[in-house]
Amino acid sequence: xxxxxxxxxxxxxxxxxxxxxxxxxxxxxxxxxxxxxxxxxxxxxxxxxxxxxxxxxxxxxxxxxxxxxxxxxxxxxxxxxxxxxxxxxxxxxxxxxxxxxxxxxxxxxxxxxxxxxxxxxxxxxxxxxxxxxxxxxxxxxxxxxxxxxxxxxxxxxxxxxxxxxxxxxxxxxxxxxxxxxxxxxxxxxxxxxxxxxxxxxxxxxxxxxxxxxxxxxxxxxxxxxxxxxxxxxxxxxxxxxxxxxxxxxxxxxxxxxxxxxxxxxxxxxxxxxxxxxxxxxxxxxxxxxxxxxxxxxxxxxxxxxxxxxxxxxxx
Numbered sequence: 001x002x003x004x005x006x007x008x009x010x011x012x013x014x015x016x017x018x019x020x021x022x023x024x025x026x027x028x029x030x031x032x033x034x035x036x037x038x039x040x041x042x043x044x045x046x047x048x049x050x051x052x053x054x055x056x057x058x059x060x061x062x063x064x065x066x067x068x069x070x071x072x073x074x075x076x077x078x079x080x081x082x083x084x085x086x087x088x089x090x091x092x093x094x095x096x097x098x099x100x101x102x103x104x105x106x107x108x109x110x111x112x113x114x115x116x117x118x119x120x121x122x123x124x125x126x127x128x129x130x131x132x133x134x135x136x137x138x139x140x141x142x143x144x145x146x147x148x149x150x151x152x153x154x155x156x157x158x159x160x161x162x163x164x165x166x167x168x169x170x171x172x173x174x175x176x177x178x179x180x181x182x183x184x185x186x187x188x189x190x191x192x193x194x195x196x197x198x199x200x201x202x203x204x205x206x207x208x209x210x211x212x213x214x215x216x217x218x219x220x221x222x223x224x225x226x227x228x229x230x231x232x233x234x235x236x237x238x239x240x241x242x243x244x245x246x247x248x249x250x251x252x253x254x255x256x257x258x259x260x261x262x263x264x265x266x267x268x269x270x271x272x273x274x275x276x277x278x279x280x281x282x283x284x285x286x287x288x289x290x291x292x293x294x295x296x297x298x299x300x301x302x303x304x305x306x307x308x309x310x311x312x313x314x315x
Contacts, residue, residue, distance in 0.1 A: 004286060005286050006300050008300070009286060011295075012294055025212070025214070028218060031218050031219070031222040034215060034218050038097070039101065042096070042101040046102075049104030049108070052107040054078050054079075055075055055110050055111050056077075060072045062139055062143050068123065070120065070122065070123065072121070073099050073103075074117075074118050075106050075116060075119065076116045077110050082313075085117070085118060085144060085159075085315075086109075086118070086161050086188070087120065087137065087144060087161070088109075088117050088118065089160070089170050090120075090162070091162065091163040092124070092164070093164065093215060093218070094124065095126070095218070095222045099120075109309070109312065116151070116153065122136035122137050126225070130224065133172075134172035134176060134237065135176075137162075137169050137172075138173045141160065141177065141184070156183045159249075160173045160187050161187075163290075164193050164289070165193045166192075167190050168238070168239060170192065171187060171189055171194060171239035172236045175239060177249065178248050178249070185315055186250050186251070187249045188252045188312075189251060189253045190308070191255040191256060191261050191289055192239075192261065193219070194240040195240030195241075196220040196224055196237075196241075198213075198263075199213060199217050199229065209289065210294075211290070212260070224238070239268065242271075244275075245274070245275035248275070250277060252280045253265055253279060253280070253282070254281075254282040254284070254304060254307070255283055255284070256287030257285045257286060257287060258286065259289040261289065292304055292305065
């Protein structure tokens with residue numbers, strides 16, 4: 001086997017005490033246990049993240065088409081007014097995560113790039129199944145366009161961005177935006193979760209996977225129910241099902257070589273290219289899912305963050 005962790009990522013794992021208590025992984029299909037485990041992990045990482053005094057945060061409420069109230073959180077860097085903006089969907093495997101847990105991550109992007117972000121408290125599966133997560137996030141796009149003038153941005157300079165499940169949601173939003181003729185400048189997809197059929201372990205990746213195939217089944221099952229891996233899955237919910245890539249927003253796609261999403265992400269980039277859509281694709285050797293949250297000082301993290309900031313500042 002030639003795959004191995006990046007040396008700086010491996011060094012982080014090597015520092016974990018050998019006698020540390022082992023985590024009991026959730027059983028396949030147990031979304032409640034998965035939510036509890038992943039939320040605890042994200043919360044722990046958030047406590048270790050730096051704070052950003054140059055970022056201001058303001059909350060708004062959005063009423064969805066089905067009369068639910070969801071929070072939108074607007075992040076701006078003091079003294080910066082580039083005119084562009086990003087709508088952000090957090091990660092969490094479709095069933096986990098929230099805005100509070102992602103405050104440090106979003107604030108970091110805003111502090112580094114100067115670009116304001118609108119983060120969305122989309123409703124999670126299984127309480128909000130199917131295309132619901134994408135519809136909540138798309139509603140934030142339309143809200144931002146409607147409020148562009150008062151927020152000091154240009155309505156034709158809005159991008160959608162997300163990581164993991166949020167990356168898949170962002171890709172679904174890009175499809176909706178194309179279909180509903182809503183202007184969208186770019187889709188920024190960080191190791192996006194795109195394909196509900198990715199359930200069989202790759203023998204070369206499974207030993208490195210931080211987001212496991214069992215976790216993937218659980219997240220998709222919570223979102224799609226009995227439709228999982230069947231013939232009735234909407235490409236809005238699982239963008240890898242899409243068959244029409246014409247007219248989609250240009251994309252930035254990034255994934256680790258040791259991430260179970262690698263092949264579906266590369267395939268998605270290929271299909272965009274084959275439809276004449278510009279894509280910047282990065283596959284990071286020796287990196288697993290969410291590598292930048294595990295090894296913040298590693299060179300691969302520094303490279304990836306520099307690329308993300310560059311793309312944000314180009315909007």
